[in-house]
Amino acid sequence: MNSSIAFWNIFHKDLRNYYFKPPNISWGIIFPIAWALMFFLRSRNTLDIRDLLPGVIAMAVLFGTTSLLSVTLNFERKSRSFERLLLAPIDSNLLMLAKTIGAIAFGIINAFVPIIFAAFLADLSGINWLNVLGSIVLIAVTSTFLGLFISVTAHEVFEAQTYSNFFRFPMLFLCGLFIPVSQLPVVLRPFSYLLPLTYGTDILKTAIHGNGLIPIWISFLVLTGFSLALFWLSTRNIKKKWIY
Amino acid sequence: MTILEVKKLTKSYGKFTAVDSVDFTIEQGEIFGFLGPNGAGKTSTINMLTGLSRPTSGAITLSGVDCVKNIKQAQRRIGIVPDESNLYEEMNGFENLSFCASLYGMAKAKRERRAGELLEEFGLDGTGKKPFKAYSKGMKRKLTIAAGMIHDPEILFLDEPTTGIDVENARQIRKLISTLNANGTTIFLTTHYIEEAERLCHRIGFIVGGKIVKIGTIAELMSEAQRENIVQFALENEVSSLKETLSNEFPGFTIDVLDNAGVKIHSPETVNLMPFMKFFDQHRITVHEAKIIRPSLEEVFVKVTGIGMDKLKKEKEGGKR
Structure with a gap:
C-alpha cells in the first residue's frame, strides 16, 4: 500500500479543517503579531528588539504548536473521527507524524511573524540564519511532540489546553527567555535544564546576538533527544490508551 | 469457504469480562448476525475484530491473516461502519469518501471515481457537495456505510446500522445491506433488533453476558425451539x-x-x-x-437466552427507530 498518499491526505485534511480556519489563523498569526508589537514597541532601542527576538520567536512557536495540536487530536477523538484513522491500515508512527506535521509547520510559520516585524524595526544583519532556522524547526518539533504527549493524556480539548498551561507558563519563565538562566535562583536552575525550550532559546540567543550559554551542538543534540523521547512516549501511550 | 475464524476470544477490563471465550466462524458471502441486548459484548467483539481494541486472549484469523499479530495487514481487507457516524463534519460527502479512500493508499483519480460511484450507488449523488454536518441522520449513516465500502473490503463490519434512524431510512439501509451482500460482500452485522437479524442474516449468533449462547441458521434456531x-x-x-x-x-x-x-x-x-x-x-x-x-425468532431468543421480552422491548424503544 502507498502510505505516502494517506500521510499527505491526513496532513492536507488537517490544514484545511483546522489550521486554515479563521479562528486558528487569528490565534496563530495575530497572537504573535500582538506579542511582537507589545515587546518591540516598548523597547527603547533596536538593540532591545534583537535581545527580545529569541523570546518572542520561542513563545510564538510554543503556543502555536501546543494549542492547535490539542484541538486537532482531542476534538477528533471526541467526535470519533480519529477512530477512522486508527482503523486504517497505516502504521501508527506514520499516522502520528501525519497528525503532527501540520502543527510543526504552523509553529514554523508563526516564528516568522516576529522576525518579519523585527526586520522593519531593527538591524538584523550578522545573524546566523541557518542556526535560527534549525532552532525554530527543533523548537517546533519538540513543542509539537510535547503537545502530543499532553493531548494523549487528556480526554477533552479544554483538559488538554489546561494541562498545556501547566507546562507552557513555567517553561516561559524558567527557560531563560526573560530572565537569563544564570540569574535564576540556584534551586530553580536544574529545572531549567530539564526543559526543551531552554536549549531552543539558547540556540536562538547564540545565533541572534551571540550570548548563549550552552554549546550549540549540545543544544541541537538535546532537542533532538527530547523530540524522539516525547514522540516515542506519545505513540506508546496512544497504543496503550486509545487502542485499549 | 471460511473468511473469518474466531477462537476463544476474550476481553477483560480488570475483573470484568466483556467477551468471554467466544468461538465462531464466518463464511464467505454470508451475512452473519450478532444479536444480543445492549452491553452483551457485541461492540467489544467488533472492536477486537477490527483492531480498535486488543484481545486479552484468543485468536482471530481473517483470510489466513493473524489479526492479533498483523492487524494493519488485516485492516486492508475489512470495512468498518461504527454505531455512530464518524466522518468529518466540515467536509462534504464527496470529500469524506475521497479522504477515506486515501487512507487505503488509493491514487487521486481512482479515489474520486470510486467516491462518485458510491455516492450514486447509495442514492447520495445529489448531496455530494453538501457538508456532512448538513446531512440527515439517515444520509449520514448511508455515507458512513459507503465510506466503509470505499476500498472494496472482503468483509464489512456493521455495528448497529439502523439504530436511531427513522423507519424509511432503516428500510433503505437494510435494502442496501442486502444489495451489498448480493454483490459479494461478506457482512458481519451486530444488532439488537431481532426482526432485522431475521430479515437480513443467513446465520445468527446470540450473545449474552459476553458469551455466545447459540449459533445457527434461522431455520436451525427455529427448529430447535420448535419442539x-x-x-x-x-x-x-x-x-x-x-x-x-x-x-x-x-x-x-x-x-x-x-x-x-x-x-x-x-x-x-x-x-x-x-x-x-x-x-x-x-x-x-x-x-x-x-x-x-411457528415460534418467532424473538421467542427463540427469549427461550435460548432467558432474557425477557420486557427487556428487549425497552431496548427497542431506547433505539428510537
Whole structure:
C-alpha cells in the first residue's frame, strides 16, 4: 500500500479543517503579531528588539504548536473521527507524524511573524540564519511532540489546553527567555535544564546576538533527544490508551 | 469457504469480562448476525475484530491473516461502519469518501471515481457537495456505510446500522445491506433488533453476558425451539362445549379451545389437518382458517437466552427507530 498518499491526505485534511480556519489563523498569526508589537514597541532601542527576538520567536512557536495540536487530536477523538484513522491500515508512527506535521509547520510559520516585524524595526544583519532556522524547526518539533504527549493524556480539548498551561507558563519563565538562566535562583536552575525550550532559546540567543550559554551542538543534540523521547512516549501511550 | 475464524476470544477490563471465550466462524458471502441486548459484548467483539481494541486472549484469523499479530495487514481487507457516524463534519460527502479512500493508499483519480460511484450507488449523488454536518441522520449513516465500502473490503463490519434512524431510512439501509451482500460482500452485522437479524442474516449468533449462547441458521434456531407442532383453527363459532369431545376424538394431541372462536392443536408430530376438518364439518362448524404456528425468532431468543421480552422491548424503544 502507498502510505505516502494517506500521510499527505491526513496532513492536507488537517490544514484545511483546522489550521486554515479563521479562528486558528487569528490565534496563530495575530497572537504573535500582538506579542511582537507589545515587546518591540516598548523597547527603547533596536538593540532591545534583537535581545527580545529569541523570546518572542520561542513563545510564538510554543503556543502555536501546543494549542492547535490539542484541538486537532482531542476534538477528533471526541467526535470519533480519529477512530477512522486508527482503523486504517497505516502504521501508527506514520499516522502520528501525519497528525503532527501540520502543527510543526504552523509553529514554523508563526516564528516568522516576529522576525518579519523585527526586520522593519531593527538591524538584523550578522545573524546566523541557518542556526535560527534549525532552532525554530527543533523548537517546533519538540513543542509539537510535547503537545502530543499532553493531548494523549487528556480526554477533552479544554483538559488538554489546561494541562498545556501547566507546562507552557513555567517553561516561559524558567527557560531563560526573560530572565537569563544564570540569574535564576540556584534551586530553580536544574529545572531549567530539564526543559526543551531552554536549549531552543539558547540556540536562538547564540545565533541572534551571540550570548548563549550552552554549546550549540549540545543544544541541537538535546532537542533532538527530547523530540524522539516525547514522540516515542506519545505513540506508546496512544497504543496503550486509545487502542485499549 | 471460511473468511473469518474466531477462537476463544476474550476481553477483560480488570475483573470484568466483556467477551468471554467466544468461538465462531464466518463464511464467505454470508451475512452473519450478532444479536444480543445492549452491553452483551457485541461492540467489544467488533472492536477486537477490527483492531480498535486488543484481545486479552484468543485468536482471530481473517483470510489466513493473524489479526492479533498483523492487524494493519488485516485492516486492508475489512470495512468498518461504527454505531455512530464518524466522518468529518466540515467536509462534504464527496470529500469524506475521497479522504477515506486515501487512507487505503488509493491514487487521486481512482479515489474520486470510486467516491462518485458510491455516492450514486447509495442514492447520495445529489448531496455530494453538501457538508456532512448538513446531512440527515439517515444520509449520514448511508455515507458512513459507503465510506466503509470505499476500498472494496472482503468483509464489512456493521455495528448497529439502523439504530436511531427513522423507519424509511432503516428500510433503505437494510435494502442496501442486502444489495451489498448480493454483490459479494461478506457482512458481519451486530444488532439488537431481532426482526432485522431475521430479515437480513443467513446465520445468527446470540450473545449474552459476553458469551455466545447459540449459533445457527434461522431455520436451525427455529427448529430447535420448535419442539412441538402447533396448528390453530379460526372457526365461525365459539366451541368450548366441544373441548371434551375433541380431546376424546384426538387422544394424541393437546387441545386448547380459545376464547375467540378458535382451537389450538399441539402435537409432537406433524399435524394432519384432514381429520380435524372432517370433525368440524360433522359438527356443522365452519372453518375460516387453519394455520401452522411457528415460534418467532424473538421467542427463540427469549427461550435460548432467558432474557425477557420486557427487556428487549425497552431496548427497542431506547433505539428510537
